[in-house]
Amino acid sequence: MAVLEKIKDILGVEGTVKEVFVPALNFTSANITLGGAGYPIGQFHQQFLAYVEGLNTEQAGRISLINGLWDAFNDPVMGSITDRTHSKYGRHRPYLIISAIPFALAYICKWTSFGISGTGNLSAVWWWYLFAAILYSTSYTVAAIPHEAMLPLVAPSYFLRTQFKIVEYMMNSVGQVSSWVFTALAISGFNVKTALTGLPNPTPADRGNYAMIGIILSVWFLWPLIFCFFKTSEPPSLTQPHEPLNWRYLAHEYKLVFSNRSFRQYFIIQLFYSLCHSFYGITDQYFIISVADLYKYFNLFNIIAGTSEFMGSPLNYLLVRYKGKTFCGKLLGPFMVAGLALNGLISPKTPAKLSTVIMITSAILYNFGFSGPGFVADNIRPDVTDADELITGRRREGVIATFYSLFRKTIGSFISYAVGWGLKFFDYDPNTQAPADQTPRSIFGLRLNFVFIPTVLALLCVLCIYRYSMTKQDHEEIQRVIKEKHETGEVNITEEQKKRLEKITGVSWEDMWIGSDEVKR
Secondary structure, three states, X not given: OHHHHHHHHHHOOOOOHHHHHHHHHXXXXXXXXXXXXXXXXXXXXXXXXXXXXXOOHXXXXXXXXXXXXXXXXXXXXXXXXXXOOOOOOOOOOHHHHHHHHHHHHHHHHHHOOOOOHHHOOHHHHHHHHHHHHHHHHHHHHHHHHHHHHHHHHHOOOHHHHHHHHHHHXXXXXXXXXXXHHHHHHHHOOOOHHXXXXXXXXXXXXXXXXXXXXXXXXXXXXXXXXXXXXHHOOOOOOOOOOOOOOOHHHHHHHHHHHOOOHHHHHHHHHHHHHHHHHHHHHHHHHHHHHHHHOOHHHHHHHHHHHHHHHHHHHHHHXXXXXXXXXXXXXXXXXXXXXXXXXXXXXXXXXOOHHHHHHHHHHHHHHHHHHHHHHHHHHHHHHHHHHHHHHHHHOOOOHHHHHHHHHHHHHHHHHHHHHHHHHHHHHOOOOXXXXXXXXXXXXXXXXXHHHHHHHHHHHHHHHHHHHXXXXXXXXXXXXXXXXXXXXXXXXXXXXXXXXXXXXXXXXOOOHHHOHHHOOOOOO
């Protein structure tokens, strides 16, 4: 027991296993789906549409663009809906069960056209996968935004949220690794050796294998949402004030979010992080197939990448515990930049063995480093909700959580189109996969999108992390004054503390709810 207590003390665990770990495990079980479902899509789907279903890169990207525009509409609406939901199960939890079946059906539709592609009618194929994309993104939104919005409620204190986040990372990893295993096996025809070291370039003959991805993963991703609904507690919301929802009010709600300086800082960090990840993830197969000519090792590279990212999680947790929520991004971010830049050494003329070594080294550096800024963004998001309450006097978890979904889906959708259009602009043709068949122009386009643009975006992300201002002490002060205001209607605070809160929020004391005479309960 003494040894366990010592380990617990080193890790900084607050509370018992029953008090912290079990509730965190129950809540983050949904991340097996929410963190894992997008992994095969990000790794394989854009290329599936191009290499297997016959769409060119611009057509595949246009599906993502339209879907991204739809997400830009439905994500804010869902954020406002969940904040206004009246239910004995709470404001957010019911949507996990509501979204489960549509999500499973959408996942099947993402990976097969049910024979449409076999007719050769590319127009019909395009419309089918547009429908599948919208169904998937809508059902994902209905689950993801309420789930993310629940975190400040189920984990109200500053470091408790980090403990929930490290468990969430574990569940994300479970979702990603399991989905990768199922996907690799399905693509290879359930041949383990082929899945690891001999994966052939994708062709229309593989349609049945890709359909199996949808069938297997639709079942696998169904249960976590249902489990989380039944095993997570949230206070009833039957008595909360009913606020109107109209377009003018909705626009005002999101305009108000950006008045919060800490939110703007979070937004910029997450924006550069998501842009970098999207460019890299969307173009990796194109680059590996048509520049490095190493697609047979693609799944092996993914194993190395996933392991490297997972290895960063314990270090990130300890750095947050002892150095604050941004230190891990400052320390590991440069590894991410270096890993991306390293791929610039690869060209069609690079010997295969050297290209393999470079890509393995790059995967280790990038994904280990990538975990740092990602941990920063995930950990500061719930704290931004508390800073928002200083300004508005309201809990708007759904509005803030909207941007989590937006970054995960909408940004990626826009980048998918940008990459698809860009590769077509540089004359890249998915039907000519071999590096020897590529023109210098198409090679430049692939290197631009896979190496140079992501490297610049990663560097900007790290620089923005250095500018983030809220500390643990600031957050404790924010929670103290909010609690005091709700309980007594007044706040006991010094001028120096006021100035500090004004710096964090970017709003003068008198213009914030916390500095007014108004009390909201």
